[in-house]
Amino acid sequence: MLKHTEGFSFPQGFLWGGATAANQLEGAYDADGKGLSTSDMAPFIPHELRDGKDFTFDVDSVQLEEYLDGDTGVYFPKRKGVDFYNHYKEDIALFAEMGFKVFRLSIAWTRIFPTGEETVPNEAGLAFYDKVFDELLKYGIEPLVTISHYEMPVELSRKYNGWENRKMIELYLKFANTLFDRYKNKVKYWITFNEMNMILTSLYTGGGILEDRILGTKEQVAYQATHHQFVASALAVKSCKEKIPGAQIGCMICRLETYAASSKPEDALQTLKEDQMNLFYPEVQARGEYPAYMQRYFKENQIELVKEPGDDQILKDNTVDYIAFSYYMTYIGKYDPNDNSNSGMLVSQIKNPHLQVSEWGWPIDPIGLRIALNRLYDRYRMPLFIVENGLGAKDVVEEDGSVHDSYRIDYLQKHIEQMREAVQDGVELMGFTSWGPIDIISCSTSEMEKRYGFIYVDQDNSGNGTLERSRKDSFYWYKKVIESNGSEL
Template sequence: MTNTTKHTFPKGFLWGGATAANQLEGAFDADGKGLSTSDMAPYVPHEERNGKDFTFDVNSVELEQYLSGSSDVYFPKRNGVDFYHRYKEDIALFAEMGFKVFRLSIAWTRIFPTGEEAAPNEAGLAFYDNVLDELLKYGIEPLVTISHYEMPVELSRKYNGWESREMIDLYLKFANTLFDRYKDKVKYWITFNEMNMMLTSLYTGGGILEDKIKGTPEQVAYQATHHQFVASALAVKSGKEKMPNAQIGCMICRLETYAASSKPEDVLQTMKEDQMNLFYPEVQARGEYPSYMQRYFAEQGIELVKGPEDDAIIRDNTVDFIAFSYYMTYIGKYDPNDNSNSGMLVSQIKNPHLKATEWGWPIDPIGLRVALNRLYDRYRMPLFIVENGLGATDTMEADGSVHDPYRIDYLRSHIEQMKEAVADGVELMGFTSWGPIDIISCSTSEMGKRYGFIYVDQDNAGNGSLERTRKDSFYWYKQVIESNGEIL
C-alpha cells in the first residue's frame, strides 16, 4: 500500500493580510500625532531614481530641509490611503474576505509624538482602541507590530536613532504602554519589523542619519542591532509578565540565497550570506550570538559595546515564534575583488530560471518552501509568513472592475508551496498577504506599485477619490480562506 500525505493546512490556520501604519493610515498631523522618520520619505519619480530600487534613505541635511518646509517634494506616507478615517470601511472589507487575522503596526508618534513625553497621547491610544475593537467585532485577531520602519523623527535628531543606547528605554516605554492598554485585545505581537533591514538601510531600520554616525556604517549597523536585540528581549520579558498567554515573535526579511554554481567558493559565499540573514533569528530564538558572527566581528574589527546584563537579558527572553517576509530569492557568487553584488537585498545577479515582476523582483514560489523548511529545521519553532505578495500596476476598466490574474497566479503558486511545506512537517501558524489593500510602497513611496485585493483610487501624486474597489483577487482570496486553502 502506498501512503500519501494529505496536503492541508491545520485547523485554525490564521489567514489574513498585513500592513504598516506609515503606509496605510495617513492623517500624519491629526489628533496630536508627531512626525516620524517615514513621514520624511519623499516620492521620487522613476525617471529620477538613477537606477535605485530603494529611495527611503534620508540624511541630516535633507531632514532639516524637509522639516523647515522649504522643500516642495511630496511625502506620500503622510497621507497613506486614509485608513485613519476609513478603518471601519476597510475592516468590513477584510471581514468580507473572511480574515482570521490582520497584521497592523502602531505608529509610535501617535502615542508619543516626540518619543520623550512623560505621558502618552490619549487620542492616539483611543484610535487604536477603536481599530482593535472593530477587528474583534468581526472575530479578526490583531497581530501587532510594535516598531515597523518608523520612530519619532525627534529621536533621530537628538540621539541618531538606534545608534544610541538611550533608545532601549524609550522603546520599552512605548511597548509597555501598548501592553498595558491592549493586553485584553491583542494576543499576537512582533517586536520589530524585518530587523535585518538595518544592514540595508540605517535610516529605515534604525532611524539613523548616516552622515552623523560615529564609526563605519557596518559598525554602527551591528551596534544598533544589538540595542534592538536588548530592547526586543526586554519587551518579551515585560510582555510575558503582563500577558502570560500572549505570543511574541521576532521578524526578518527572509533572503533565501542560491549558489551561482557548484564551485566551492560560490557555495561558501552563499553560506556566509545566509548566516548574515539567519543571525537575527539566531539571537532572538536561541538567545545568543552565534560563533560565526563572533568570528566575523573579529575579522572585520567590529567591537560591540554591551551592558553588563545584555547577554543574560537576550539569553533569558527568547521569542515564541519566528515571523518573516518572503518575496524573492537571490544568487550568491564569490568575487575575490568585490562581493557587493552578491546575494542580499540589492543583488544585481539575475537567476535565468526565474521570471521577474515589473519591479525586477524574481518570482520563486519553490524558494518559499525551501525557506520554510530551512527555518523550521534550524529552529524547531512555529513560523508565521507575515508578508508575501505581488507589487504590480493595476488598471481599472471602464466598468469599474479590476482584473488581476497575475496576482492570483502569484499567490496561488506560493500558497501551494506553503501547503507542501506543511506536509513536510513545518509548523506554520498563518499567512498574512502584503498588503490586502493598496497602500504606499515602502521602498519607493509610490502608489502605483499595488499589492492589494482592494483597489484604492489614488495616484503617485496623491490625486484621487480614495474610493475602494474589490479586485478579482478579492473574491479569489475569500474562496481560499473559506476552504482553508483547499480551493486555490
C-alpha cells in the same frame, strides 16, 4: 515535478489574513496630536529621477532639516497613506468579507509619544487603536501588532541618531509597555520589530540613523544598533509575557533564500556566509545568544560591540515564541575576491535565468518559499509565521470599475501551493498574511502605482484620487481560499 497536494487543508486554526504598516496605510500624519516620524520624511521620487534605484527611503541630516522647514515643494506620500485613519471601519468590513482570521498592523510610535520622550502618552492616539481593535474583534479578526515597523519619532533621530544610541532601549520599552498595558485584553499576537535585518541595508529605515552623522563605519554602527534592538526586543518579550499571560510574541526578518551561482565550492561557501548574515537575527532572538560564526565575523572585520553587564543574560532569558518573516524573492551568492558589491544586497544584481521577475525586477520564486520554510524550521524547530508575501504590480481599472488581476492570483496561488507542501513536509506554520491586502504606499519607493492589494484604492502617485475602495478579482479568489482553509486555490 513536485507533487501537488490536491484537496489539502491547512491545520485547524490557521491564521489567514493580510499585513500592513501604519506609515504606509494610515495617513492623517498630523491628526490628534501625532508627531512626525522618520517615514514621514520619505519623499516621492519619480521613476525617471531615481537613477535606477529601486529603494529611495534613505534620508540624511541635511535633507531632514530641509524637509522639516516645510517649504521644499516635496510630496511625502506616507504622510497621506490611503487614509485608513478615516476609513478603518470600511476597510475592516472588507477584510471581514474576505474572511480574515488575523490582520497585521503596526502602531505609529508618534501617535502615542509624538517626540518619543513624553512621560504621558497621547490619549487620542491610544483611543484610535482601541477603536481599530474593537472593530477587528467585532468581526472575529485577531490583531497581530508590530510594535516598531520602519518608523520612529523623527526627534529621536535628530537628538540621539536613532538606534545608534543605547538610550533608544529605554524609550522603546516605554512605548512597548504602554501598548501592553493598554491593549492586553485585545491583542495577543505581537512582533517586536519589522524585518530587523533591514538595518544592514538601510540605517535610516531600519534604525532611524542618519548615516552622515554616524561615529565609525556603517557596518560597525549597523551591528551596534542591532545589539541595542536585540536587548530592547528581549526586554519587550519579558514584559509582554509578564503583562499578558498567554500572549504570543515573535521576531521578524526579511527572508532571502540564497542560491549559489554555480557548483564551485567557493560560491557555496559565499552563499552560506550570506545566509548567516541574515539568519543570525533569529538565532539571537530564538536561541538567546550570538552564534560563533558572527563572533568570528566581528573579530575579522574589526567590529566591537559595546555591551553592558547583563545584556547577554537578558538575551538568553527572553527568547521569542515564534519566528515571523517576509518572503518576496530569492538571492544569488557568488564569490569574487575582487568585488564584494553584491554582498548583502536586498535585491541582487546577479540575475537568476531560471526565474521570471516582476515589473519592479523582483525574482518570482514560489519553490524558494518551500525551501525557506523547511530551512528555517529545520534550524529553529519553532513555529513560523509568513507575515508578508505578495506581488507589487500596476493594475488597470476597466470601464466598469473592475480590476482583473490574474497575475496576482497566479503569484499567490503558486506560493500558497508551496506552503501546503512545506506543511506536508512537517513545518509548523501558524498563518499567512498577504502583504498589502488593500493598496498602500510602497515602502521602497513611496509610490502608489506599485499595488499589492485585493482592494483597489483610487489614488495616484501624486496623491490625487477619490480614495474610493473597490474589490479586485483577487478579492473573491482570496475569500474562497480562506473559506476552504487553503484547499481550493
